[in-house]
Amino acid sequence: AQSVAQPEDQVNVAEGNPLTVKCTYSVSGNPYLFWYVQYPNRGLQFLLKYITGDNLVKGSYGFEAEFNKSQTSFHLKKPSALVSDSALYFCAVRDMHDRGSTLGRLYFGRGTQLTVWP
Amino acid sequence: DTAVSQTPKYLVTQMGNDKSIKCEQNLGHDTMYWYKQDSKKFLKIMFSYNNKELIINETVPNRFSPKSPDKAHLNLHINSLELGDSAVYFCASSQRGGVSRNTEAFFGQGTRLTVV
Secondary structure, three states: OOEEEOOOOEEEEEOOOOEEEOOEEEOOOOEEEEEEEEOOOOOEEEEEEEOOOOOEEEOHHHOEEEEEOOOOEEEEEEOOOOHHHOEEEEEEEEEOOOOHHHOOOOEEOOOEEEEEEO | OOOEEEEOOEEEEOOOOOEEEEEEEOOOOOEEEEEEEOOOOOEEEEEEEEOOEEEEEOOOOOOEEEEEEEOOEEEEEEOOOOHHHOEEEEEEEEOOOOOOOOOOOEEOOOEEEEEO
16 A cells, blocks of 8 residues: 655754755555645645656755655755745655556655744 | 636635535646645545546545536535534646656645634
């Protein structure tokens, strides 16, 4: 069964420092992996995705994520955090060969609240 | 232009009432979804429609009935609202995938439903 784990409910980091938000996944086939961000009282915004190819993918707002197949991880990173990065971050997985009742379904982690202080 | 739009943004209603939330996408996607986000921010899929056909129904009470008049719209009707229905409901859309690399889902802004 497909699932996503975000082991940290909260990550706190000082502005200017690097940040990492962790994500591990479990999927029966090959994964499509995604990061979404949710600002207060807003919908989910797509940040980046891994489909195939380079393990390091770059996304919006200077974020990047590294796909590690052996560790089944897809950690979100940014070299220098901004106060405006403070938000709720969701990792999600989709089975590359989803079909039938799982077609297009995203499995979300429980979210990690990132707080960047000045 | 808003890619996925849902209305209303806020909905406050009494127990026992019937209410609807509308969703429209202008991305040309063939699959639409309803997700529920509870008070702990956990996201859970409720329904998924592909080309107007229901393909996912995740143990949701019969009081919830999705309707897809065409592949650009997926509305959610809720009968006999209960206190536990209070949550934020998100509509989303995506393309089916396969050979397409456009696999990410796009979400609406959410509808905050409060049942009193």
